[in-house]
Amino acid sequence: MALDLEFVRSQFPALAGEWVFMDNAGGSQVLRTVAERVSDYLLTSNVQTGASYAPSLASTARVREARGAYARFMNAADASEIVMGASSTALFRYLSEAMTGRLQPGDEIILTNADHEANIGPWLKHAERGVVVRFWNVDPDSFELELDGLKDLLTDRTKLVCVTHASNILGTINPIAEISAIAHAAGAEVVVDGVAYAPHRAIDVKALGCDYYIFSSYKVFGPHFAVMWAPNDKLLALDNIYHFFMTRESVPYKIEPGNINYEAAWGAIGAVDYVEALGRKAGAGEGRVAIEAGFAVIAEQERIITARLMEFLASRNSVRIVGRKSSAVADRVATVSFTVEGQDSKAVVEAVDAAKIGIRHGHFYAYRLIDDLGLMANGGVVRVSMVHYNTLAEVDRLVAALEPKL
Numbered sequence: 479m480a481l482d483l484e485f486v487r488s489q490f491p492a493l494a495g496e497w498v499f500m501d502n503a504g505g506s507q508v509l510r511t512v513a514e515r516v517s518d519y520l521l522t523s524n525v526q527t528g529a530s531y532a533p534s535l536a537s538t539a540r541v542r543e544a545r546g547a548y549a550r551f552m553n554a555a556d557a558s559e560i561v562m563g564a565s566s567t568a569l570f571r572y573l574s575e576a577m578t579g580r581l582q583p584g585d586e587i588i589l590t591n592a593d594h595e596a597n598i599g600p601w602l603k604h605a606e607r608g609v610v611v612r613f614w615n616v617d618p619d620s621f622e623l624e625l626d627g628l629k630d631l632l633t634d635r636t637k638l639v640c641v642t643h644a645s646n647i648l649g650t651i652n653p654i655a656e657i658s659a660i661a662h663a664a665g666a667e668v669v670v671d672g673v674a675y676a677p678h679r680a681i682d683v684k685a686l687g688c689d690y691y692i693f694s695s696y697k698v699f700g701p702h703f704a705v706m707w708a709p710n711d712k713l714l715a716l717d718n719i720y721h722f723f724m725t726r727e728s729v730p731y732k733i734e735p736g737n738i739n740y741e742a743a744w745g746a747i748g749a750v751d752y753v754e755a756l757g758r759k760a761g762a763g764e765g766r767v768a769i770e771a772g773f774a775v776i777a778e779q780e781r782i783i784t785a786r787l788m789e790f791l792a793s794r795n796s797v798r799i800v801g802r803k804s805s806a807v808a809d810r811v812a813t814v815s816f817t818v819e820g821q822d823s824k825a826v827v828e829a830v831d832a833a834k835i836g837i838r839h840g841h842f843y844a845y846r847l848i849d850d851l852g853l854m855a856n857g858g859v860v861r862v863s864m865v866h867y868n869t870l871a872e873v874d875r876l877v878a879a880l881e882p883k884l
């Protein structure tokens with residue numbers, strides 16, 4: 479069943495304008511319903527949660543409902559497994575700080591050079607205390623994180639493997655279930671950055687088998703806000719990083735220092751409802767099955783537009799795609815990066831700006847990857863990051879704008 483693009487685009491007011499948005503991995507457009515919910519929270523239920531008076535009970539219920547919606551979105555067992563924060567970067571910092579008690583000098587952490595710095599920097603802090611950090615690096619020719627490379631790095635002191643589900647540069651979908659099985663067999667836990675994956679495919683934490691999963695709602699059609707999932711026993715085992723009078727049992731509050739953004743939590747439910755609506759339109763029932771069906775039609779639309787773009791790029795001798803050549807649903811998301819021989823990436827992007835198409839160049843905070851691939855001096859990569867609301871006509875407009883430069 480194909481995506482109803484007219485319905486889809488009508489849900490995002492910004493898409494009615496003259497610009498084409500293809501910098502979605504930086505931040506997606508927001509749903510009208512999300513904006514309306516944020517406004518509604520602020521105008522009708524903006525009191526502090528946790529008291530016994532009726533408006534506070536209503537506000538508390540709204541925030542709880544947001545945890546439930548995101549539990550469904552990630553296929554978590556329960557709303558109590560959802561932690562909220564201002565950004566994924568903040569949540570990685572909190573998670574890392576909350577593991578201080580358990581990470582001892584001599585313990586080991588494996589990081590990748592394909593990750594956004596959000597899932598690197600917070601872990602490197604522990605190196606200052608004698609924790610050993612090892613890097614699992616992308617093969618510079620194939621752009622793959624080879625599983626054998628991970629196996630070589632694991633030891634009986636490895637406590638964590640921190641890895642991105644999809645690369646925000648390469649677009650590659652990493653096999654988290656396999657990575658989790660390998661890490662668990664060695665006694666290590668797995669921390670997954672889902673930011674570049676979440677707008678594109680259904681997250682299923684049960685199937686992934688990882689231990690912690692974080693993503694940002696502003697890349698998934700919602701407000702500036704982020705979510706972390708971990709099973710209850712894992713959350714209970716974390717240190718309290720909030721006030722001293724919280725206890726280890728104060729889940730999730732002990733790892734949500736300060737009040738979370740209530741209006742963003744309530745607003746973000748709109749994005750979950752939207753994917754469910756797409757699933758229902760595709761013939762699915764309610765809840766989780768609708769989310770999976772919604773993402774199935776999203777993935778197919780992404781495949782179609784990605785294939786068109788990659789076909790064009792592959793036809794130009796001057797272009798090197800930085801990532802897999804495949805546009806198959808299982809291989810990559812609709813984030814496509816490339817370089818152009820003899821041209822600075824900045825110049826390529828500026829030519830496209832003039833055509834009122836938003837794309838971008840640089841390292842995208844995956845600084846180590848771009849540096850290791852030797853692309854820093856080139857202005858990084860040109861990145862076209864699409865989502866399901868982008869159309870073939872928009873890809874053709876981009877191709878027309880790029881053609882004279884390539």
Ligand SMILES: Cc1ncc(COP(=O)(O)O)c(C=O)c1O
Nearest residue numbers: 565566567594596646673674694
């Ligand atoms: C893969 C990836 N991880 C983490 C982040 C950081 O997310 P946030 O801005 O919510 O901290 C980004 C943001 O671009 C990202 O692309």
